[in-house]
Amino acid sequence: MRSLGPILMVIAALIALWYAAVPIMNIKETVTQLERGGAQVVPASAQERRDAGHVGLVAQNSFAIPATFAQERPRLPAPHQVGAELWDGVVGKKITSKRSLVYHGWITLSATLLGFAIGAGLGILLAIGIVHSRVMDKSVMPWAIVSQTIPIIALAPMIVVVLYSAGLQGLFPKAVISAYLSFFPVVVGMVKGLRSPDAAQLDLLKTYNASTSQGFWKLRLPASMPYLFASLKIAIAAAMVGAIVGELPVQGGGLGNRMLTGSYYGQTIQIWSALFAAAILAASLVALISLIQRGTLRRMGLV
Amino acid sequence: MIYLVVALAIWLALWALNTRLANGPSADTRVVSLAIPLIFGATLLIIWELVVRGLNVPLVILPPPSLIAQTFASQTAILWADFVQTFIKGALTGYVIGCAAAFLTAILVDRYALLKAGLLPVGNFMAALPIVGTAPILVMWFGFDWHSKAAVVVVMVFFPMLINTVAGLAETTAMQRDLMRTYGASYTQTLAKLRLPVAMPFIFNGLKISTTLALVGAIVAEFFGSPTLGMGFRISTSVGQLALDMVWAEIVVAALAGSAFYGIIAAIERGVTFWHPSQRT
């Protein structure tokens, strides 16, 4: 395993940088607030302050620095503020509460997982079809490749609204977007994997007069596993993005919805905590797939 | 009903045509390999058109391709303005800044072992995250105009580009490095004459992945606030007005822009990495 030391150092440096940025980002609003509260600030006129540089303001009003870390709606919340909100959202609220991050996280997670399962399943099936049918290969494969260059996510709001007007709402529309986004990486990766056995390996099976399905189960499928898992990791991250973006146009909750409402009402701490919750969730999902990958490949003797 | 029958007939006929082409003697020629997917695409469009007409699908669910084409043709001014706002100003600016920043960072990271050991795992981790979620924050910081969209794009393309470049710079073999040492080559000479050329296929891989991410970032960021133009803005407002033909027209623009952008980068790649086994034909 790689040593943790340098990683922790970089993370510590990033957090330090973050803390250092907080006063600079928040100084204007803080100074204005403190002035309203009767404090002496430099320069005194709002006009001059507007034109002043952030760093200069921090230097001139060093007494205001502690307050920059405790703003209610900071431009940049301090790490501990985000951490506290995250902790409060996960542990401090009942999971049925609309303010619980577990509640919103579950909404996003369930859409992600359902969409991922549908998308990956269909992707694997299409890949099998493509590998075994020349006409499907020639007709569909170019589009599968081209589709990866298209920002499919632009479809998300439309899919949600169209499915809504067709009477479908809640989990399903988001899952459709997630499925759509996770579908193509799986198709492309799986086709590559199923085609990865080289000519000598295929010839060997031919000398045994093996059937197509024997060739599939005994050679192509096992050979495709490393490719499949690599694309599943991309797919689940894409599914998560799909679920989050799918939550933007509707009021049903979820981490994407938390971000959007947070940005409407200037609740920056809420945005950041939702963002971190999404990041942790995505990282866990990718880690989970890595774990399954390692287990599977080890059982197959590939690692 | 008649539409559906015709649709089915056309599907069967064109699929049969494709099957013959794909299994025919000239299947691997350039023309046929191009014709087959085009026929397939055309089949889908025709079926779409006929099914929408045949079943009288409401326009608010799925407009027929002919209507989308009409809208596209009649609204070119709006579509062009949206394209300039979202693609040229937002996506392209962010793409250039993000990729350049990631490239320079990669060279730094590669130079210092400590940075490599620490920053690379963090970068790998970041590349898998839903970075598009930073959009509301960046929109708040940089305002509604294209600057915030460019900022989202910078953040989105940075990590994939960084990881690919660092991987590429590590791609030299021990023998290639030894050769440079026998010449007493300096760090910059080794970088310019050996490591950057070796890294090019990886760098272009990062650049290609980033083309799609740039468009995604620029469009999604507009869902969090934008001036009254832009592809993402048009999509979300047109969805609200149930003007789905306009939404589809914007999606066509996005698809064309996305694949053209990717195609241009891929063409440059072919020119630069003509020597790589994957490019030799």
Place this chain on the structure above:
Amino acid sequence: MAAPDLPVISASALDLTFQTGDGPVHALKDVALDIHKGDFVSFIGPSGCGKTTFLRCIAGLEQPTGGTLSVNNMTPDEARRARAYGYVFQAAGLYPWRTIARNISLPLEIMGYAKSDQAARVERVLELVELTGFGGKYPWQLSGGMQQRASIARALAFDADILLMDEPFGALDEIVRDHLNEQLLALWARTQKTICFVTHSIPEAVYLSTKIVVMSPRPGRISDVIESTLPKERPLDIRDSPEFIEIAHRVRDGLRAGHADDA
């Protein structure tokens, strides 16, 4: 430049120990050898005998852990910086994004030769290795033997007096190898270079060398040094002469002796 009686490369009591997870590995132990100007020295031995390691020490690519080693009366590292030698690896290692000519001018660019001088030198060494006219081709358009010849041209381009060759023909088939051996001898006769040549082929070592250094493993050391009695002029069929067979026999004996105390 070294006087004729002074050795060009001189090693004494040379030790190199790698620290590995399984304890120290003695790659070289107490190696002493003098190589004079114009010598063609082959290093032969089973894998792990340190022949490549010794060559890399001469090149300043490995640091000995004990003893002394001088190249042109300098330390190997100084010699490397003074560009005292050209190094040919087992694989041609040509850069696929450069033409043959541009590959050969790579060391010249790094060493700061003038553009016009570069072109003239490239032409000259291309002729030396019989590749005139192939300068505009890319490496992947050439056969393995031609690629290896180009890599020799690359090592010759900057006029170093010493040529270090690490199994340069090891990956080529026998027919191509014979041809290149012949060419290499002709090139050596024309250029008067000092050549150090690592190989695991007995006929190759005997055919090419004025001096054959037989090495044995664990620890890597020199077990025999054989001065060749063959004439300088060597047609390919010299390999059927009794003299040739006699020397080959001695080399084989030396190799077997090295293996004996291995058991």
